[in-house]
Amino acid sequence: MEQVKVELGPASYTIHVGPGSLARLGELNCFKNMSSKALIITDETVGALYGGQVAEALQKVGFCTEIKAIVPGEESKSFAVAEELYTKAITMGLDRLSPIVALGGGVVGDLAGFVAATYMRGVPFIQIPTSLLAQVDSSVGGKVAINHPLGKNLIGAFYQPKTVLIDPVTLDSLPDRELSTGLAELIKHGLIADSQLFVDLQKNSTAIWQKDTALFTRLISRSCRIKADVVQQDERETGLRMILNFGHTIGHAVEKATNFGYSHGEAVAIGMHGAALISRDVGLCSQQTVDKVCDMLAKYCLPLKAQGCTAHELASYLMRDKKTIGGKVNWVLLADIGTTVIRNDIPEAVVLQALRQITIDSW
Numbered sequence: 001m002e003q004v005k006v007e008l009g010p011a012s013y014t015i016h017v018g019p020g021s022l023a024r025l026g027e028l029n030c031f032k033n034m035s036s037k038a039l040i041i042t043d044e045t046v047g048a049l050y051g052g053q054v055a056e057a058l059q060k061v062g063f064c065t066e067i068k069a070i071v072p073g074e075e076s077k078s079f080a081v082a083e084e085l086y087t088k089a090i091t092m093g094l095d096r097l098s099p100i101v102a103l104g105g106g107v108v109g110d111l112a113g114f115v116a117a118t119y120m121r122g123v124p125f126i127q128i129p130t131s132l133l134a135q136v137d138s139s140v141g142g143k144v145a146i147n148h149p150l151g152k153n154l155i156g157a158f159y160q161p162k163t164v165l166i167d168p169v170t171l172d173s174l175p176d177r178e179l180s181t182g183l184a185e186l187i188k189h190g191l192i193a194d195s196q197l198f199v200d201l202q203k204n205s206t207a208i209w210q211k212d213t214a215l216f217t218r219l220i221s222r223s224c225r226i227k228a229d230v231v232q233q234d235e236r237e238t239g240l241r242m243i244l245n246f247g248h249t250i251g252h253a254v255e256k257a258t259n260f261g262y263s264h265g266e267a268v269a270i271g272m273h274g275a276a277l278i279s280r281d282v283g284l285c286s287q288q289t290v291d292k293v294c295d296m297l298a299k300y301c302l303p304l305k306a307q308g309c310t311a312h313e314l315a316s317y318l319m320r321d322k323k324t325i326g327g328k329v330n331w332v333l334l335a336d337i338g339t340t341v342i343r344n345d346i347p348e349a350v351v352l353q354a355l356r357q358i359t360i361d362s363w
Contacts, residue, residue: 132182
């Protein structure tokens with residue numbers, strides 16, 4: 001099992017990555033000094049696959065566990081579902097030392113983390129991501145949130161888990177589209193911070209589509225180290241951590257404008273294409289760099305353009321994004337593969353031109 005340490009002082013924790021690690025959950029030191037009742041939050045799909053195994057691993061070390069399964073999908077990241085989970089925690093008798101365990105993808109992790117951060121002003125939180133997207137991105141770094149009808153992840157907090165446990169074997173049950181979604185975030189990490197990771201993704205597509213467990217153990221660990229390094233330097237996203245949002249500014253707008261018709265990774269892929277075009281048009285990178293981005297996204301069956309929305313619609317959502325301060329969008333742009341620049345002075349005309357290029361039904 002590989003381990004990645006996230007050094008955040010008293011909030012430090014370890015990411016454990018290795019096949020078969022689900023069954024070893026109870027052995028982790030993170031469960032010391034916790035109360036004996038644990039709530040496992042999952043979704044109906046993941047719960048049917050792995051809920052029993054996780055509950056059994058915790059019961060072996062003395063926990064009394066209950067499982068609450070939500071409906072899969074972004075719509076569950078809501079006040080209404082959060083209230084259901086608070087009610088479950090209260091009726092179970094969870095106290096301030098009772099752990100909440102997130103078992104699932106990014107939606108489950110964000111929602112369960114938000115509940116853990118706010119129930120009794122914060123209870124222990126354990127992340128067990130089962131999708132590639134969650135394993136390389138949303139489970140690491142402590143961002144937890146629910147959505148508002150006017151925007152994604154607008155209601156949330158920074159709340160670090162006690163540990164993150166990643167079992168690459170869970171990818172065996174992942175549909176190819178969901179694998180692509182996670183690969184978008186791996187590609188993003190290569191683009192913003194690790195050109196060699198980008199090259200490795202270019203070279204290993206066959207093994208990746210075959211879900212080679214040993215390869216994924218290495219790729220996931222490497223990606224987590226990139227994110228951990230950034231988070232350690234800027235936990236609250238006041239500077240450097242903004243680079244992790246590459247592709248997300250447009251990506252979140254695509255999700256909202258299409259009513260989540262695209263998965264998160266697909267929307268981010270479209271957003272990365274748009275950000276690369278903006279980077280080229282303001283003179284930061286070459287057309288060759290844009291071509292490399294597009295070729296990589298296509299290699300992993302990720303879209304370059306959004307259907308069912310217009311440039312005008314996307315532009316309206318950009319102004320509601322969390323990264324928009326004082327009416328100015330903080331853009332994460334490419335200088336080269338592995339190197340980013342943050343700018344908030346991009347002309348509106350340049351942005352609109354890029355948005356027209358990444359929408360099929362442009363105005």
